[in-house]
Amino acid sequence: MIRVLVVDDDFMVARIHRGFVERTPGFEVVGVAHNAAEALVAVEELAPDLVLLDVYLPDVLGLDLLQQMREVKPDVDVIVISAAREAETVRRALRGGIVHYLIKPFSYDDLRQRLVHYQEAYGQLAVAEAEADQADVDRVFGGASGPTASARLPKGFSAETLRLVEEALRGAGTDLSAAETGEVVGIARVSARRYLEHLVTLGRAEVRLKYGEVGRPERRYAWR
Structure with a gap:
């Protein structure tokens, strides 16, 4: 579970952003x-993995706070969420x-x-062996090594839908049927099963058979 600290001076906006994070599988505020x-006290005491940081704070500019947080916890990651559009601020x-x-x-x-990209790219890099390969690095920086992920998908598959199915399975905390997965993602059971079977082929999911009193066993899927 990725631990998140929300930093925003607007109480209502902070509440909304907290709700957004908590809706995303694999993240907790x-x-x-x-x-x-x-924020500095929270970083020291709560040790978050990721901070959602506003630029405009009442006591210190968020970008100055960024450096102060790194002094307290050097490995903390930050996503800036702000109305600031100035090119220099972004740079x-x-x-x-x-x-x-x-x-x-x-x-x-x-x-x-953005959260899913962080979860997939940085999470995989964190569990990599002593050395990262080019694919690990490209996931972090948004590049591509060889064919794109979409190009490697079976015909008729959507990279975005596959990502949603992965999120549903990874965040479920238990195994899911194709029908249950389809309901979470908002796609048909048949489509959900195709994506789930693809994840099994990739080694990201496993099949568990649930036997009832009669009939064929139900195929259920769990994140590996």
Whole structure:
């Protein structure tokens, strides 16, 4: 589970962003801070993996806080979420080593995509062996090594739908049937089963057979 700290001076906005994060499988909000002082204490005491950081805070500019947080916890990752659109602000944030920069206002899907990228790219790099290969690095920086992920998908598959199925399975905490997965993702049972079987082929999921009193056993799927 990825531990997230939300930092925003607007109480209502912070509540909305907290809700967005908590809707995303694999993430939990461990704290909310409304100014830089609270954020520094939270980083030290709660040790989040990821901070959603607003630029405009009442006591310290968020980009200055970014450096202070790194002094407290050098390995903390940051996604800047701000209404600040100035090119220099964006450049400074990038030089500070942020993961993403998301301009307000944004939808849940906008944030979810950034969170999923962080989860997949940085998570895989964290569990890599002593050396990362080019594919590991490309996932972090958004590049591509060889054919794109979409090009490697079976005909008729959508990379976005596959990602949603992965999220549903990974965040379920138990095994799911194709029908249950389809209901979570919003696709037909037959389509969900095709994506689930593809994940089994890739070695990302496993099949568990559930036997009833009569009839054929139900195929259920679990994240590996």
